[in-house]
Amino acid sequence: MMHLCFSITAHGNGHGAISCAVINRLMTHYPKVKISVMTRLSRDYIASRLSADFDYYPLGSDFGMLMHSAIEVDIVNSRDKYQQLYERWQDEVDKEKQLLKKIKPDILISNISPISLDAAHQLHIKTASVAPFNWAQIYQAYCLDGQEKSQAVFQKMQSVYQATNQVFKPLPFVPLDDGREIAIASINDQPKADLSSLLTSLPKGTTKIGLVALGGMPFPLDLQHWPIIDGLHWLVDQDIPSSRSDISQINELSQSFLQLVASCNFIITKPGYGTYCEIATIAKYKKIRVMSLLRPDWPETPYLNRFLTERVPFVEVAERQLTGDALKEVLEKLMSKDFPATLPCEDGAMQLIERLEGLKES
Structure with a gap:
């Protein structure tokens, strides 16, 4: 053996x-x-x-x-x-x-x-x-x-x-x-969605799902001042303000991270190999749109961003844009982008x- x-x-x-x-x-x-x-x-x-x-x-x-x-x-x-x-x-x-x-x-x-x-x-x-x-x-x-x-x-x-x-x-x-x-x-595993099961854990009326996926390292977000958008529910990995019924803690859900990636419509991430490639494998479904934090000094960034921009609607965002009206503007910009032609992922x-x-x- x-x-x-x-x-x-x-x-x-x-x-x-x-x-x-x-x-x-x-x-x-x-x-x-x-x-x-x-x-x-x-x-x-x-x-x-x-x-x-x-x-x-x-x-x-x-x-x-x-x-x-x-x-x-x-x-x-x-x-x-x-x-x-x-x-x-x-x-x-x-x-x-x-x-x-x-x-x-x-x-x-x-x-x-x-x-x-x-x-x-x-x-x-x-x-x-x-x-x-x-x-x-x-x-x-x-x-x-x-x-x-x-x-x-x-x-x-x-x-x-x-x-x-x-x-x-x-x-x-x-x-x-x-x-x-x-x-x-x-190289990556193929995310597989179980959307019907996920929706049973989220509030009624949820029509869009946003996922925050920043690579397992702490990155506090100003969730209290995130815009409330009808039908949009966010999944995050940090404490949630008690006033926000439109945000859920990932660890309280019964699904794996890969299932959440496959089920979401929006994802906030950073230039990083694993999540980028998992997104690329489901780009053929023309469902997911990506916001990625600016990371101009990281040597991988130009290669990663070009790879993903060719496959999904994609925008770069500064940390200051992840709150309030600025985040709402980014979402609107992202929604206006067309899905690019599907590229194969061998x-x-x-x-x-x-x-x-x-x-x-x-």
Whole structure:
């Protein structure tokens, strides 16, 4: 029996969504493959996304970037934390080597921890990475300067990523242009709506549903002053003012996040891989319209926004527009936009497992 270990960064939920979509395809087409998941994401989150059994190991040093909010990177503290990681690099690698020695995977698939990849390299375990970017690219954009320390961190990460056996980059991705990346279609699970069941949990007269999906990081909204629009009901992940009967808490509903995405008419999100690609897969139904927070500094943003603009009515919004009349104006602008022509969404997860070296040997 072949054994695959997935190392998943805990920087938001999007990387977990990508990895779980790959695991689900593997479980369908290679049911005898053993799956281990090594991550600081919660077991409950991983289990909510997977369709079969897996072994779970709450281990990992990959923090990605520290954040002030869902859209603002904490550059100073991120640079410091990477320097601290660099100084104890081998200690962190040894922690993961100890686990890998114990569980003995045939392949380590990282999304996208360089520590995990280095641990596998040192144990001569075959490696693959799967993500629309790597942390060296993000570090270069925010933290790399003329200082010798930051140059050393960047070079260390670069050397590990370059030693990886296979580098899969799902669309839309930040290109490396180094000749090594394997471009594949977007990776995500297919959202499936259960609208009739959802409507039984919402007030009578609900004709439109709005969903706030900002990637699992706290982002307080001024819900008290949101416009009241006849028939529109919002689903959010934070405390709701007692006066608002047109807003519900997501955690109080019996549906998964993917079901809510498939059921909504409007979504407020941010540039982020997981939700963008889930939206793209249901664009063919010409139902969902997207408001995305401005995030001009994030390296993925131009690639993500172009990808989604080609598929759904889409507007960018500043944080200050998410309240009162400003939000109402954005909604009206969004409603005036036509749905673009439907573009196909191929199955990148299936493309990956068809090309994963060693898998066919199982």
